[in-house]
Amino acid sequence: MAEDLVLDTAIRDWVLIPLSVVMVLIGVLRYFVSKLMRSDQVPDLKIVKEGQVIIRARNLRAAANFIPAKSFRARRHYYSNEENGLLHVPKGQAQNPQAQMFSDPNMAMDMMKKNLSMIIPQTLTFAWVNFFFSGFVAAKIPFPLTQRFRAMLQNGIDLSTVDVSYVSSRSWYFLNLFGLRGLFSLILGEDNATDDTQRMMQMGGFGFDPTRSLGAEKDNLDIVQHEWALPKFEQRAESVLKKLVQK
Amino acid sequence: MVSKTEDEQLIRLENQVENGGGGTWEYLSLVRKLKLRRSDKVFKYGSAILADPKKRSALGPEEWTLYEQVAIAAMDCQHLDLAKGYIKVLQGKFRESKRVGRLEAMLLEAKGLWSEAEKAYSSLLEDNQFDQVIHKRRVAMAKAQGNLAGAIEWLNKYLETFMADHDAWRELAEIYVSLQMYKQAAFCYEELLLTQPTIPLYHLAYADVLYTLGGLENLHAAKKYYAATIDLTGGKNTRALFGCGSAIAQLTRGRNRDDKDNSELQSLSAAALEKAYKQQSPTKVSALSSALRSLKVSS
Numbered sequence: 282m283a284e285d286l287v288l289d290t291a292i293r294d295w296v297l298i299p300l301s302v303v304m305v306l307i308g309v310l311r312y313f314v315s316k317l318m319r320s321d322q323v324p325d326l327k328i329v330k331e332g333q334v335i336i337r338a339r340n341l342r343a344a345a346n347f348i349p350a351k352s353f354r355a356r357r358h359y360y361s362n363e364e365n366g367l368l369h370v371p372k373g374q375a376q377n378p379q380a381q382m383f384s385d386p387n388m389a390m391d392m393m394k395k396n397l398s399m400i401i402p403q404t405l406t407f408a409w410v411n412f413f414f415s416g417f418v419a420a421k422i423p424f425p426l427t428q429r430f431r432a433m434l435q436n437g438i439d440l441s442t443v444d445v446s447y448v449s450s451r452s453w454y455f456l457n458l459f460g461l462r463g464l465f466s467l468i469l470g471e472d473n474a475t476d477d478t479q480r481m482m483q484m485g486g487f488g489f490d491p492t493r494s495l496g497a498e499k500d501n502l503d504i505v506q507h508e509w510a511l512p513k514f515e516q517r518a519e520s521v522l523k524k525l526v527q528k
Numbered sequence: 529m530v531s532k533t534e535d536e537q538l539i540r541l542e543n544q545v546e547n548g549g550g551g552t553w554e555y556l557s558l559v560r561k562l563k564l565r566r567s568d569k570v571f572k573y574g575s576a577i578l579a580d581p582k583k584r585s586a587l588g589p590e591e592w593t594l595y596e597q598v599a600i601a602a603m604d605c606q607h608l609d610l611a612k613g614y615i616k617v618l619q620g621k622f623r624e625s626k627r628v629g630r631l632e633a634m635l636l637e638a639k640g641l642w643s644e645a646e647k648a649y650s651s652l653l654e655d656n657q658f659d660q661v662i663h664k665r666r667v668a669m670a671k672a673q674g675n676l677a678g679a680i681e682w683l684n685k686y687l688e689t690f691m692a693d694h695d696a697w698r699e700l701a702e703i704y705v706s707l708q709m710y711k712q713a714a715f716c717y718e719e720l721l722l723t724q725p726t727i728p729l730y731h732l733a734y735a736d737v738l739y740t741l742g743g744l745e746n747l748h749a750a751k752k753y754y755a756a757t758i759d760l761t762g763g764k765n766t767r768a769l770f771g772c773g774s775a776i777a778q779l780t781r782g783r784n785r786d787d788k789d790n791s792e793l794q795s796l797s798a799a800a801l802e803k804a805y806k807q808q809s810p811t812k813v814s815a816l817s818s819a820l821r822s823l824k825v826s827s
Contacts, residue, residue: 329658329689336692337722344725348718349749356718511752515793518755518763518772522796525763526803 286447288421296419296450300410304457305464307402312469315398331495334360334367338498346510353507361499368499407454411437414450422446534562545573552577553587560597567604574598575610592621599631603638611635626652630662637669645669660690667699676703694723701733710741728760732768739775751775755793766804769797777823 338360345353360368415437426434426445435443437451448456541555552573559566575598577583584591595614602611615635618628633648646669649662663686670678683700690696701716717734724730735753738746754775757768776794798820805816 326657326689330691333690333692337719340692340722344722347721347725352715352718511749511756514756514759515752518758519793519796521759521763522793522800526796526799 286418286421286443288418292417292419296414296417297453300414300419300450300453301457303406304454304461307406308461308465309468311398311402312465315395318394318398335494335498338368338502342498342502342505345505345507348509349511350507350509357502357505361502366499368495368502370495370499403458410451410454417450418443418447419450419453420448422448534558538562538564542569545569556594556597560593565604567601570597570601571605571607574601578614592618596627596631600634603634606638608635608638611638626655626659630659630665633662634665637665637672642669642673660686660693663690664696667696671703676707679703680707692723694720697723705733705737710737713737714741726760728757728765728768731760732757732765732771735768735771735775739771739778742778744779747775747779751779751793758797763800764804766801769801769804772797773801773820774823 341353341356341360348356358366360366363369418438422434424446428445430445431441433455434445434452435447435449436455438449538555538558541551541558543549544551545555556570556574556577559570574594577587577594578598584594587594595618599611599614599618602608602614612635615628615631618625618631622628629648629652633645633652636645636648646666649666649669652662653659663682667679667682667686670676670682680700680703683696683703687693687696687700697716697719701713701720704710704713704716714734714737717730717737720727720730721734731753735750735757738750738753751772754768754772757765758772761768763769773794780794801816801820802813805813
């Protein structure tokens with residue numbers, strides 16, 4: 282860590298700026314490609330209905346005390362009886378999401394399209410960066426950093442003696458990949474499709490199962506203790522009126 | 529639901545627009561966002577914007593949204609020719625669009641060509657069975673023809689899928705009440721109470737239905753819901769006060785007044801009524817007291 286490295290201005294002109302520009306352009310291109318390939322999904326009748334049932338059952342649970350006990354019991358029976366209750370899921374019918382995905386070719390197709398528009402350009406740009414710019418020190422950030430940032434900023438340079446504030450070209454690529462989101466939302470509008478980080482999270486959480494939430498809602502509904510809130514209101518109304526009359 | 533700040537903003541903008549202070553587009557956008565029915569004003573100001581090519585093109589892509597909004601408003605105001613013109617413009621721009629197709633069907637409906645409109649709506653629904661607007665248009669159409677049973681049928685079909693739509697429940701409840709099917713109406717009002725338990729109007733309507741149904745249990749419940757309305761409105765709702773008084777009068781009829789808590793609520797509501805009448809319409813106090821006497825409320 283002797284004296285400062287001097288970076289050639291040609292590196293700025295031929296590595297740093299082109300890399301950023303290419304990243305932005307690829308992002309924009311990908312947005313339009315995915316817009317072209319997007320098929321508008323028609324939701325399944327069953328799924329829409331299940332969503333609505335869940336909302337209604339949740340309302341029932343939250344506001345149960347506002348309706349008479351008889352009405353509450355009738356509704357609870359309607360939702361959770363074992364024969365044809367809306368929330369009751371017969372045992373064998375609980376499809377697992379994996380099987381559902383394969384049974385519905387549209388869904389698999391959609392996934393593939395999404396992945397195509399995400400993974401292919403990413404691998405290509407990564408290969409491109411790797412091939413042309415491997416081992417470059419592309420920039421220097423104007424403040425010192427601790428050793429821990431070495432893995433983040435100097436990916437591709439295996440030297441422990443270079444000061445951490447130098448950024449390798451491959452790291453610059455990664456910084457762009459994740460840092461350009463704000464810029465994209467400026468150029469392409471708020472909800473653009475280039476949100477990589479979010480999509481990665483979605484991949485992890487894939488496999489939402491509506492039947493499971495139906496079952497959970499049923500269990501919740503079964504343990505609700507109904508206590509009619511209205512008798513209390515009589516006293517409250519009395520006190521309200523007393524105040525009003527005395528005024 | 530329109531929040532208070534939005535309501536204030538709307539009134540401010542409306543005044544501003546009416547006095548020629550500009551902000552027309554903001555006003556129209558707000559009306560659209562809040563889904564209000566201000567057809568006369570939307571038509572008047574919106575068509576003025578559309579008639580001026582410079583103003584129109586300044587809106588950019590929003591221009592088409594405005595065309596749609598003004599077309600609907602024009603149909604509501606029975607300016608069918610103008611509405612037809614606007615829809616034609618949209619047709620030229622968006623061929624094969626479902627949304628424009630919906631407008632065309634609505635134009636048929638506005639002309640009173642029921643069977644044609646019905647046909648158009650059902651063909652649109654075949655393409656997309658989740659178009660809630662079309663489902664609701666069908667209900668409205670049945671209602672416009674005076675076919676309340678049909679309206680109930682369509683609404684029930686709609687609610688089978690979209691059962692969390694409280695506006696539809698409310699519509700259904702009101703139709704049931706108008707057909708004197710009170711048991712069904714009571715169910716709908718219960719559903720409304722579940723979705724929005726803090727709105728006093730639902731408590732009041734439910735209490736009315738229960739009171740009309742009659743019977744000891746229902747009257748007791750009606751009294752409680754009138755009390756809840758009184759509590760939620762701070763005793764400002766005259767109908768609830770009357771309802772509370774008469775429900776208790778019904779309950780105590782033919783019995784000695786041994787329920788002490790009942791009579792207290794009754795006399796209190798009578799007192800509140802008297803006070804409100806004295807403040808707001810002193811000429812009708814005598815009518816009130818005779819009415820209360822007939823209920824054996826005032827001692």
